[in-house]
Amino acid sequence: MAVTVRNLTGVKSTNVSLSTDLSVRLKEDILSGKLKKNQKLTEQVICEEYQVSRTPVREALVALESEGLIETIPNRGAFVIGLSDKDMDDIFTLRRIYEVQATRWAIERITDEEMEALEENFDFMEFYTMKKDVDKMLNINVNFHQMIYKASHNRLLRHLLSSYQIYVKHAKTAAMKKDDYLESVLEEHRRIFRAFKDGDVEAGAAAMEEHMINSRKRHK
Amino acid sequence: MAVTVRNLTGVKSTNVSLSTDLSVRLKEDILSGKLKKNQKLTEQVICEEYQVSRTPVREALVALESEGLIETIPNRGAFVIGLSDKDMDDIFTLRRIYEVQATRWAIERITDEEMEALEENFDFMEFYTMKKDVDKMLNINVNFHQMIYKASHNRLLRHLLSSYQIYVKHAKTAAMKKDDYLESVLEEHRRIFRAFKDGDVEAGAAAMEEHMINSRKRHK
DNA sequence: GATTGTATAATTGTATACATAAACACGAAT
């Protein structure tokens, strides 16, 4: 079908199916606080709210449950999970741990082609940091990490880390207006990238660990 | 509905919904090799094979995709992901890393009530090791780890680690016939349990790490 | 013979109708 719809953030999304599109929209609305914690997600209500039938709604809810964002009680319905500050800290810790492992594996396993792509990404990053183009940087930043996931050559890890990405997405904007934001991120990425060039697993792991810790501080 | 059906292992399962029941059965069949890698999972075929309609089939497939066991290509269908020996090694590594983190948090956060339950579990484990009752031990073993997940007081971590459990489940039986199997597992659990009693995070993390490494060796 | 175009069949994506279980309201019995 590939309908072009407009989600609640006003950004066009041309996702393949209503199910996947809806699951993304619901995810955003949960993390942005639009759907409040412990709130009951009645299927029929979502149908009307998002203008789709129950089938894609139910499939989206199954996906959200697998990611731990909602809880489904049999014959009772789906409820939004509340995320406390402690929960967010924990999630960051869990993400950090796997980002470090992904970096280790990626440095060991990266192909020449993937290395070239990473290098290109880093060049762009330097360029747009100079230009002070925050929007471009956001995408490049996400891509940098996605490339590392891919280079780890483990489908499950890539999958899990990608699903963590959403947790930071909505928190952006506040911290990024600081002057040294772009510079800091670039410098941290530079250290990680250099470890890839050197094939130095331990240096890469350390650099990524520090990058994640700083990232948490920036977005808190 | 709560129908009592019989899954392919011959074990009765009285799950709440056809969707969740089916996702468990499909998971077992993928990991046992009944559904071969790269095999296309045509919805209609699964309907006939498992005697349910398409709705629960599709919902089960969404769940399996979230766990990384199948890949869904839009408008093309679902395909079984092949897991190589390297993949299994990686999964064990990913599990080990989070088991260690769960242990750290659990030792820090465990409640008195949870501690009592863990102690009881350990007592049972000693008893059934003496009795050489492998079947009972299997359940107790799984419960021991589940209790630690719970005591970590992080829903997402508990969720993820529970989903890893299935990967070892089907591999059991071969290694467990060895005489020293039960003794080894008991001893490793004893070290972990002692760390809980002492509230020693580092000792617990080390003990769990070793337990996981040994566990991988045993099931390889 | 290989390639492209088109009609047909098969399969996925979505909507809706039906079945069943939980939530609710309300009155009777204690």
Next chain:
DNA sequence: ATTCGTGTTTATGTATACAATTATACAATC
């Protein structure tokens, strides 16, 4: 007033019908 029972309503669970996309077969063209 509280508890229990019963009928009604609402929501979830399941099946099926319809729409849209993709795969297949086969003929026409080069």
